[in-house]
């Protein structure tokens with residue numbers, strides 16, 4: 001549904017801030033593509049854009065693709081902004097630019113919902129999810145589009161049921177410019193890991209869209225030009241297992257109807273390995289990757305962070321089970337835990353070697369507001385607000401040692417030969433378990449073939465000829481070429497190249513040690 005149409009027309013400019021360069025934004029892969037400039041279309045802002053009254057023109061700008069211009073601000077009657085903590089400085093900067101045009105600016109999304117006090121300059125704070133606060137904001141803008149005299153905080157107490165969510169306004173975004181497509185089926189997670197803000201922000205009882213909403217969204221994503229992969233951004237895809245099981249047959253049908261043109265991926269807890277019927281359905285629906293927050297291979301640490309559910313099956317067995325259904329595991333890892341010891345880094349590297357997981361997001365522990373971790377560290381007087389630091393946690397181990405461990409792990413884990421060897425393993429042991437996609441006319445279109453050729457040319461030229469890990473690359477690439485594994489070559493190198501370059505920056509101190517770090521550097525993801 002949309003907000004009720006109102007008489008007065010307002011022009012709404014939705015601006016998504018640039019990302020600070022981070023491990024998970026894949027910007028080093030973009031030059032290998034044919035024009036990708038941003039990571040994923042922002043679900044929240046595109047949802048709000050779709051919810052605006054029908055007669056209100058909406059313009060959407062993702063500043064990872066191009067900055068909002070004077071012309072955009074002159075066109076607008078009001079500006080809406082959304083983002084995560086890591087984009088805080090960029091959001092405040094958008095507000096400053098909009099105010100130069102005397103426009104009212106509203107901010108919503110996860111960061112302001114957790115920390116309203118980060119945003120003193122905004123005119124409206126939209127705290128919480130889509131709901132009565134959104135209707136209130138629209139009504140206020142309709143009545144008066146000048147800037148209020150003082151900040152107004154609107155809190156959602158009555159959330160809009162997800163089954164009534166409109167399809168995000170994908171038509172306003174240049175979907176071809178995104179590395180991945182995004183979609184959301186559920187919100188919330190039943191677990192309570194100590195460091196995580198999801199249960200506090202979105203609740204423990206996952207709320208859901210209907211399978212029909214999801215297939216309609218997928219249709220629209222395709223129509224609007226998404227290619228390659230779509231990521232379910234649900235906090236935990238199996239937060240409600242029955243719902244996941246209900247959805248999967250619809251996804252399988254949709255894939256059959258549209259010729260399996262999209263690979264799917266999601267985030268889920270590792271105990272998904274205990275549910276072979278879900279994994280089997282995901283395999284049929286062509287899920288190829290699952291991000292699991294493994295966090296640490298140390299059972300004592302898992303217990304301390306209240307992530308016991310990761311031990312419902314032995315970790316290595318869980319990974320192998322997922323692999324046996326054709327899905328690669330991507331893992332979140334945290335260093336700097338209270339349980340860390342001098343040998344933690346070495347154990348992590350052994351785990352990486354044994355698990356053969358190619359992609360692990362290795363972060364330093366960061367305490368997020370509205371988490372049990374934040375509350376505990378506040379009680380223990382161990383929160384440090386210093387933007388020059390890599391983390392706001394006063395670690396048990398000496399700070400420099402923790403950061404050095406992180407740098408060393410990044411440096412070793414992403415040495416080109418080691419990383420490509422792990423991809424070699426996945427190509428040999430995991431991907432053969434994927435379904436054989438029927439070769440469909442939808443896959444064999446000229447734009448798709450052209451895209452593959454462009455990426456291949458870029459990979460050969462930028463890595464194979466100009467790159468500085470040519471030897472390792474050609475060893476890996478020649479085996480793929482000899483076996484006709486062109487798709488695997490392209491997909492692996494897109495990610496591997498980013499990891500290798502990002503990790504070099506990390507091990508030499510040029511990158512943040514946490515995707516959430518308050519050590520906010522200038523936005524280094526190019527906007528043009």
Ligand code: SF4
Pocket residue numbers: 189190191192193196197198199235236269293
């Ligand atoms: S399982 Fe994942 S989403 Fe759920 S509380 Fe833990 S870290 Fe957060």
